[in-house]
Amino acid sequence: MKPTKVIVHCAATPDTVNRSITADDVDRWHKERGWKGIGYQWFIRGDGTVEKGREEHDLGAHTKGQNEDSIGICYDGSYLPTVAQINAFTDLYRQIRQQWGIDYKSWFGHNDFANKDCPGFDMNSLIAILRKLP
Numbered sequence: 001m002k003p004t005k006v007i008v009h010c011a012a013t014p015d016t017v018n019r020s021i022t023a024d025d026v027d028r029w030h031k032e033r034g035w036k037g038i039g040y041q042w043f044i045r046g047d048g049t050v051e052k053g054r055e056e057h058d059l060g061a062h063t064k065g066q067n068e069d070s071i072g073i074c075y076d077g078s079y080l081p082t083v084a085q086i087n088a089f090t091d092l093y094r095q096i097r098q099q100w101g102i103d104y105k106s107w108f109g110h111n112d113f114a115n116k117d118c119p120g121f122d123m124n125s126l127i128a129i130l131r132k133l134p
Contacts, residue, residue, distance in 0.1 A: 003056060005106040006096060007063045008089075008126070009040065009074040010119040019046020021076040023053055035061060040072035042092060048084025050092060056100070063113050071096060079120035086129065093130045104130035 013021050023043035030038055038053040039061030045051065053072070054060055062072030073092060075085050096102050107130060109123040110116055 001057050001059055001068060003071045003096075003100050003102060004069045005066075005108060006071045006073060006093075006102055007066060007108050007110055007113070008119050008123065009062060009072060009110045010078050010121075011043075011074055011076050012078050012118065013076055015077045015080045016046075019076040019082070021045065023051035026074065027053070030061075039067075040074040042071070042073045044073065044075040044081075044085050044088045044092075046076045046082055046085065048082065048088040050088050056096075063110055066113050071100075071102070075119070077120075081119075081121060086126070089126060090129065090133060093133060 011021055011026060013019065022045060023038055026043055027038040040053040041056050041060060043051045043053055056071050060067040060070060060072045063070060075081055077085070093104070104127050107123070107127055110118040
C-alpha cells in the first residue's frame, strides 16, 4: 500500500490534564472488540509521545472504505489536544510529508468520511498549523 492521505482520529477518552492512554491500551480495546489489534499506524499520547501502531505501508483498520490508501493517526483525548500533542502532529506531518509526499491538503478528520464526532476538534485548525510548516 502506498498511502495518499492521513486521517486523524481521537480515542474518545477524557480531555484530562494527565492523559495516560497508550497504543497498547488501544490495541487491547480493539482486540476486545474482536479486531486484529490497533487499527491506526500512529498513536499520540497526552504528553506528546508518538507510539507506533501498524506499519505505515500496512492496511489500516480505522476508517471504513478509506484504509487502503491512508495513514491513521489517533490521539488520546476527544475535543482538546494538548500542546504536546499538537507538536507531535507537526513532527508526524514532517515525517509523513518527507517519506510519502503527503501534504496538508491530504489530511482529513475521521468525520470527513463518517458521521462521527471524531476528531472532536475542527481539522481546519490543525491544517492551518501544518500549512505554515517549512
